[in-house]
Amino acid sequence: MKYQQDLMIEKKEFLNKNNFLLILKSRTSLPEILPGQFVNILVHDVADRLLRRPISIHDADYSSDTISVVVQKIGKATEKLSLVNEGEVLNVVFPLGNSFSVEEKRPLLVGGGVGTAPLYYLAKKYYERGIRPVVLIGARTKEQLFLIEKYSSIADVYISIEDGSAGEKGLVTDNSILQKEFSAILTCGPTPMMKAVNKEALKKNIPCYVSLENRMACGIGACLCCVSDTVNEGNVCVCTKGPVFDANDLKW
Numbered sequence: 001m002k003y004q005q006d007l008m009i010e011k012k013e014f015l016n017k018n019n020f021l022l023i024l025k026s027r028t029s030l031p032e033i034l035p036g037q038f039v040n041i042l043v044h045d046v047a048d049r050l051l052r053r054p055i056s057i058h059d060a061d062y063s064s065d066t067i068s069v070v071v072q073k074i075g076k077a078t079e080k081l082s083l084v085n086e087g088e089v090l091n092v093v094f095p096l097g098n099s100f101s102v103e104e105k106r107p108l109l110v111g112g113g114v115g116t117a118p119l120y121y122l123a124k125k126y127y128e129r130g131i132r133p134v135v136l137i138g139a140r141t142k143e144q145l146f147l148i149e150k151y152s153s154i155a156d157v158y159i160s161i162e163d164g165s166a167g168e169k170g171l172v173t174d175n176s177i178l179q180k181e182f183s184a185i186l187t188c189g190p191t192p193m194m195k196a197v198n199k200e201a202l203k204k205n206i207p208c209y210v211s212l213e214n215r216m217a218c219g220i221g222a223c224l225c226c227v228s229d230t231v232n233e234g235n236v237c238v239c240t241k242g243p244v245f246d247a248n249d250l251k252w
């Protein structure tokens with residue numbers, strides 16, 4: 001079941017220069033929200049056209065009926081979103097898409113850049129099941145990291161920074177935690193990073209599930225602008241069949 005609602009901006013906080021957190025409050029009880037699902041937020045662009053923008057659910061709190069998202073300012077709509085004020089409302093369609101599995105015995109969660117955002121809710125779901133997951137976070141510089149203490153409260157966090165300013169120097173695929181045994185890798189981030197992470201999973205002979213961030217519009221399978229090619233089903237809409245896919249089912 002999908003909902004379209006005006007959610008009130010309860011909190012807006014800049015986490016670093018380009019990333020900000022929005023906590024959005026529903027006036028009604030939240031529906032079940034699965035890790036990996038996303039919201040589609042209506043934004044007026046600079047030409048004042050109405051656009052929806054897909055953003056992953058970073059956290060959901062049923063006790064306060066709030067959904068959190070972390071947004072990276074990258075273009076016109078996310079720039080506009082960065083200017084909203086607490087107390088205003090955003091029209092949001094949610095929850096959209098499929099989800100990551102929470103059935104893995106020893107999952108490794110790998111996030112790159114703002115792709116780290118949905119891994120918090122995923123890690124929380126594992127934590128609630130009694131599994132403290134390993135979360136490996138990659139960024140170019142340490143200034144791009146966000147909410148590390150929050151992740152560390154429910155997961156064992158490892159960091160790879162390209163310039164060596166924190167954690168281990170290099171890419172996530174260079175991180176020493178990859179020497180350990182895992183049952184599966186679940187990842188979200190830039191496509192080249194996810195492809196490289198999948199190569200590591202193939203070496204280990206374990207599954208790799210990736211969350212794609214294709215350009216989207218409707219978010220509900222109607223406009224066909226988000227299609228990716230798969231081995232099993234051919235061209236599929238990432239907004240409805242994904243965003244999470246078995247990496248080996250993707251022709252990428």
Ligand SMILES: Cc1cc2nc3c(=O)[nH]c(=O)nc-3n(C[C@H](O)[C@H](O)[C@H](O)COP(=O)(O)OP(=O)(O)OC[C@H]3O[C@@H](n4cnc5c(N)ncnc54)[C@H](O)[C@@H]3O)c2cc1C
Nearest residue numbers: 053054055056070071072074075076077078213214215243
């Ligand atoms: C399922 C899903 C979940 C997402 N989760 C998040 C999230 O949690 N936080 C977040 O900040 N962003 C997330 N994104 C990406 C976000 O939707 C885009 O960054 C946003 O729509 C860009 O809008 P804009 O108008 O600001 O940028 P535009 O002006 O449209 O584009 C600016 C630049 O960003 C690039 N761009 C636009 N959309 C994407 C995209 N989907 N992937 C990669 N590059 C893009 C464009 O090619 C262009 O170079 C997600 C996307 C998807 C599909």
Ligand code: FES
Nearest residue numbers: 217219221224239
């Ligand atoms: S965004 Fe319209 S079909 Fe996927």
